Amino acid sequence: MPDIEELILTMVKPLVEHQDEVSIDIKETKEFLEYHLNVNPDDVGRVIGKQGRIAKAIRTIVYSVRTKQSKRVRLVIDGGN
Helix, strand or coil, X not given: CCCHHHHHHHHHXXXXXXXXXXXXXXXXXXXXXXXXXXXXXXXXXXXXXXXXXXXXXXXXHHHCCCCCCCCEEEEXXXXXX
């Protein structure tokens, strides 16, 4: 399985000021592998971008990665680290 967590971190860390506070929690449900991205509250706007453009671009890349499981990938951005 590709390392989706590392892919997300590679894209997000250059965008934020508090790189040491970026973390990912993985939760598995029946349908999804949910990657919960935790960033400093000051950096949420940087990750989301104007009108959500940056978040949409990150999600497009992450969602295109295939997994061996039949589950889909979901990215949730959380600013309450």
